Amino acid sequence: MIHFDNVTKVYANQNRPALDHVSVDVEKGEFVFLVGPSGSGKSTFLRLVLKEERPNAGTIHVAGKDLSRLSNFKVPHLRRRIGCVFQDFRLLPKKNVYENVAFALEVIGKPRRFIRKVVPEVIELVGLEGKAHRMPEELSGGEQQRVAMARAFVNRPMILLADEPTGNIDPATSIGIMKVLDRINRTGTTVLMATHDAAIVDSMRKRVVELEDGKIVRDQSRGVYGQAY
Amino acid sequence: MRANFIFSEVWIGLRRNLTMTIAVIVTVAVGMALLGIGLMINSQVSTMTNYWTDKVELSVFLCQKDSAFETCKGKPTLNQTQKTQLQQTIEGLPEVAQVEYEDQKAAYENFKEQPNNKVFLTVIQASDLPDSFRVKLKDPDNSQAVVNALSGQAGIANIVNQREILDTYFGFLGKLQWMALGVAIIMVIAATLLIANTVRLSAYNRRRETGIMRLVGASNLYIQLPFVMEGVIAGLIGGVCAAVLLIITKILIFDGIQSYMAQPLGWDTLAGVITFTMVVGVVICILASFVTLRRYLRV
Incomplete structure (x- = not known):
């Protein structure tokens, strides 16, 4: 599903590569944690999957497509097959829960009847039934993140990228978020989650890829966060 | 593509940037x-040049009694035979197409017909006006040869080339035209920069929305269209204001000039001019928006 082959990314005006000859394969339906300290290249990895950045060397395949051969014109179609969740939620403050989720479908031109059918389903999937007409400011951090996950998943993407989704949320609420991610993963969606949160990684027992200074230092199925134990 | 979504975005954008929008409209309108x-x-x-070119003639005025012209001083006026001879001489010149003799009576009749001359009519009599030959040229641009050939002839008071009078007037209009076009170019540049700035502000105000649209895979056109439409709508409103200004200009200024210059500027010409300026205005807005978006709205 995601295939990195010897990928190197050096940002302009920087000597040290953000990613240094990274090769990784993520299969369809997998749940992968991407761990490592700040600046280790986790975010760069996610940006490369979305083709927000281009690698300086190496090839990237996402959903069977070679990104270097994907024209800019087709990048939006790639992104429709990838959902994204961020630490800062990125909701539209002037739209309610339903409208925030529907927005993702409206802007890719889905018919209204389709939107009316699927949006309530997804809101229920993330556990926000009955809150469809609340505004983001009326929701807790955990609930806002659920809205963001609903928006990322409403188009049934093949891949869900989560960049520190629990970074702004207290540990108790984080468990609920992880349950939603797990539920999404069980529908067959590949989930790739970058995180600092050791407790979550340890409790989930999923595959762990650890980056340090742009290199993969560990790739372990059913792994834990820290190497020491 | 959902039209109501795009238009609501456009409306929000225009309202948020109201001052900039007004600036764009005014600049586009004036430009x-x-x-x-x-x-x-x-x-x-150009219509007047065409109209007048076949009508311009040389007027060869003859000396009359007590003429004030230097060339006539102390010389007798021409008698009938001499006049006929002079007419033959003029007709013999290769550049001349046709010669007509206008005596004092005919000149007085023509003079009376001019509406601007009413005041003079009270003091002028037929004998005050000189006899003249009205000379039509084969090529109106080639008058100097005729003037040279006739300048030595006795009995000629002076030669007036109507074309020179028209040229002064056309020259003045030509300068006005270049001034208007020059200022228009400056205004167009100002409008382009203003639109660029407006679109930049708009893109910045809505970076959250556009960021999300990009992430969920909205097409570039879908993301950019609201911004471009903002420019287009501001440009269109400016164009309508310009059209109103042009109509007022036609009625107040051009129609005023035409009471002197015979050839009217038609409404069809004005319609063509308005269409052209509107298209130019809108195209400038579209180009300025697109170029700015490429810089400030990464896709």
Whole structure:
């Protein structure tokens, strides 16, 4: 599903590569944690999957497509097959829960009847039934993140990228978020989650890829966060 | 593509940037009005040139009694035979197409017909006006040869080339035209920069929305269209204001001039000018928006 082959990314005006000859394969339906300290290249990895950045060397395949051969014109179609969740939620403050989720479908031109059918389903999937007409400011951090996950998943993407989704949320609420991610993963969606949160990684027992200074230092199925134990 | 979504975005954008939008509208309106006035003068000059070119003649005025002209001083006026001889001489010149003799009576009749001459009629009599030959040229541009050939002839008071009078007037209109076009170009540049700035502000105000649209895979056109439409709508409103200005200019200024210059500037010409300036205005807005978006709205 995601295939990195010897990928190197050096940002302009920087000597040290953000990613240094990274090769990784993520299969369809997998749940992968991407761990490592700040600046280790986790975010760069996610940006490369979305083709927000281009690698300086190496090839990237996402959903069977070679990104270097994907024209800019087709990048939006790639992104429709990838959902994204961020630490800062990125909701539209002037739209309610339903409208925030529907927005993702409206802007890719889905018919209204389709939107009316699927949006309530997804809101229920993330556990926000009955809150469809609340505004983001009326929701807790955990609930806002659920809205963001609903928006990322409403188009049934093949891949869900989560960049520190629990970074702004207290540990108790984080468990609920992880349950939603797990539920999404069980529908067959590949989930790739970058995180600092050791407790979550340890409790989930999923595959762990650890980056340090742009290199993969560990790739372990059913792994834990820290190497020491 | 959902039209109501795009239009609500456009409306929000225009309202948030109200001052900039007004600035764009005013600049586009003034710029396009000046461009239109330049084009109107241009078309007026060319229709009038065509109209007058076959009508211009040389007037060869003859000496009369007590003429004030230097060439006539102390010389007798021409008698009938001499006049016929002079007419034959003029007709013999290779550049001349046709010669007509206008005596004092005919000159007085023509003079009376001119509406501007009413005041003079009270003091002028037929004997005050000189006899003249009205000389039509084969090529109106080639008058100097005729003037040279006749300048030594006795009995000629002076030679007036109507073309020179028209040229002064056309020259003045030509300068006006270039001034209007020059200012129009400056206004167009100002409008382009203003639109670029407006679009930049708009893109910044809505970076959250556009960021999300990008992430969920909205097409570039879908993301950019609201911004471009903002420019287009501001440009269109400016164009309409320019059209109103042009119509006022036609009625107040051009129609006023035409009571002197015979050839009217038609409404069809004005319609053409308005269409052209509107298209130019909107195209400028579209181009300015797209170029700015490429810089400030990464896709």
